Amino acid sequence: xxSFNSQYALEEALKGRSKNFAILIQIDHPDxxxxxxxxxxxxxxxxxxxxxxxxxxxxxxxxGLVADLDMPESSSAIEISKFSISLAGVSSKYQHLAQTKVRxxxxxxxxxxxxxxxxxxxxxxxxDAIQDRxxxxxxxxxxxxxxxxxxxxxxxxxxxxxxxxxxxxxxxxLTKLGLDPDSDIGFDAQHGIPDQNxxxxxx
Amino acid sequence: xxxxxxVTLPQNLFEASAGPFSLKHFRTSSASGFAQSSPDFGGxxxxxxxFSMQAAxxxxxxxxxxxxxxxxxxxxxxxxxxxxxxxxxxxxEGGGFKLTNDEIKFTDDTPTALSLCSDFRILEGANxxxxxxxxxxGSTSVLIKGLDTSLSGKTILKRGDQFSIGLPGEMNLHMAVxxxxxxxxxxxxxxxxAPLWKRALPNDLVDFYRPTGRFTLFHKxxxxxxxxxxxxxxxxxxxxxxxxxPYQEPVA
Numbered sequence: 001x002x003s004f005n006s007q008y009a010l011e012e013a014l015k016g017r018s019k020n021f022a023i024l025i026q027i028d029h030p031d032x033x034x035x036x037x038x039x040x041x042x043x044x045x046x047x048x049x050x051x052x053x054x055x056x057x058x059x060x061x062x063x064g065l066v067a068d069l070d071m072p073e074s075s076s077a078i079e080i081s082k083f084s085i086s087l088a089g090v091s092s093k094y095q096h097l098a099q100t101k102v103r104x105x106x107x108x109x110x111x112x113x114x115x116x117x118x119x120x121x122x123x124x125x126x127x128d129a130i131q132d133r134x135x136x137x138x139x140x141x142x143x144x145x146x147x148x149x150x151x152x153x154x155x156x157x158x159x160x161x162x163x164x165x166x167x168x169x170x171x172x173x174l175t176k177l178g179l180d181p182d183s184d185i186g187f188d189a190q191h192g193i194p195d196q197n198x199x200x201x202x203x
Numbered sequence: 204x205x206x207x208x209x210v211t212l213p214q215n216l217f218e219a220s221a222g223p224f225s226l227k228h229f230r231t232s233s234a235s236g237f238a239q240s241s242p243d244f245g246g247x248x249x250x251x252x253x254f255s256m257q258a259a260x261x262x263x264x265x266x267x268x269x270x271x272x273x274x275x276x277x278x279x280x281x282x283x284x285x286x287x288x289x290x291x292x293x294x295x296e297g298g299g300f301k302l303t304n305d306e307i308k309f310t311d312d313t314p315t316a317l318s319l320c321s322d323f324r325i326l327e328g329a330n331x332x333x334x335x336x337x338x339x340x341g342s343t344s345v346l347i348k349g350l351d352t353s354l355s356g357k358t359i360l361k362r363g364d365q366f367s368i369g370l371p372g373e374m375n376l377h378m379a380v381x382x383x384x385x386x387x388x389x390x391x392x393x394x395x396x397a398p399l400w401k402r403a404l405p406n407d408l409v410d411f412y413r414p415t416g417r418f419t420l421f422h423k424x425x426x427x428x429x430x431x432x433x434x435x436x437x438x439x440x441x442x443x444x445x446x447x448x449p450y451q452e453p454v455a
Contacts, residue, residue, distance in 0.1 A: 039247035117341035
């Protein structure tokens with residue numbers, strides 16, 4: 001999905017602290033996948049997925065259709081997190097989402113960095129999640145909103161690097177460097193402290 | 204919920220105020236709305252036309268017409284097309300058209316004619332041209348054809364002139380950012396902003412006279428963020444604040 005060039009573009013976008021971005025949301029559905037973005041302009045974007053997964057260039061629709069995307073705060077915890085997406089001004093086209101069983105279908109969320117003409121220059125998958133439960137709300141003034149709860153964090157789990165640096169990792173690292181893996185016993189000792197049933201008292 | 208209904212604003216009921224259309228820059232600061240551009244916000248940057256108009260002092264007939272206009276919308280999701288009352292004609296030659304001497308002349312006062320803003324009579328020349336080659340979404344220049352060859356070497360649009368582009372009845376408003384000169388074969392390249400919302404296909408229309416864009420009302424809260432108001436309702440105190448709601452594809 002991420003070639004060398006797009007990885008480079010992503011780094012440039014992040015280094016430049018690009019503020020020109022949109023969040024892209026793909027909602028999989030048996031009747032046909034739906035593509036939205038949080039911006040105003042429709043965006044052409046190809047996720048690079050295979051054709052049977054909804055790949056190929058798609059039009060990701062903007063114009064304020066995505067009313068809210070309630071993403072969890074970023075955390076290092078390895079857990080399933082819940083988030084929700086709200087679609088405003090839902091036309092009959094999207095009401096089938098509320099009327100059919102969608103639980104278990106996939107939902108993916110990307111951040112896409114854009115150039116001045118609204119074209120995607122870099123992207124990153126933020127969430128690869130499953131849909132839980134849709135709720136259709138119709139307010140007194142006639143506006144309708146569709147809220148779709150999702151279970152997320154699977155992308156994070158898949159990409160999670162080893163967060164802990166243990167003596168085992170250090171041994172592997174030292175061996176790679178051609179050093180004696182047992183040469184640093186201080187880290188072993190320090191790491192072993194939590195395993196000690198030590199009683200601290202005044203001598 | 205129905206799809207968006209687009210109607211034409213009865214601009215004869217509004218005064219041309221000192222503040223004509225202006226291109227404002229917004230960021231979609233969050234998914235819930237957008238705010239006028241500020242370094243503090245992140246999000247997609249867009250340039251959108253915006254304007255405010257004040258209802259003219261209304262006669263009994265005009266009041267009834269205004270009420271009928273709102274009633275016709277029937278509680279739909281709606282948007283409307285409008286042109287800049289102070290920039291009805293380009294500073295450039297446009298399609299080389301000439302208007303009658305007596306400026307405002309209603310050709311017909313049927314609702315259809317009024318809704319098409321056809322209350323000027325064009326004596327000679329064309330007020331339109333056609334797109335020659337496809338320009339994709341996001342393009343900032345387009346090649347046009349079908350201009351009269353007598354315009355060769357003349358400036359069709361001067362920098363700052365407005366024009367609209369698209370299918371008849373589904374046109375978006377843009378502004379030329381450079382002088383656009385007609386060549387010997389009746390073709391010209393227009394450089395413009397904002398980038399195309401919708402791709403321009405060969406033979407799509409380019410309109411120089413009363414170029415229209417599509418707009419919707421908006422509500423602005425205290426911290427400057429903007430929320431679109433797409434349901435029909437009478438104007439508060441006769442003032443109308445509108446923001447561009449461009450045609451895009453697929454049609455929204």
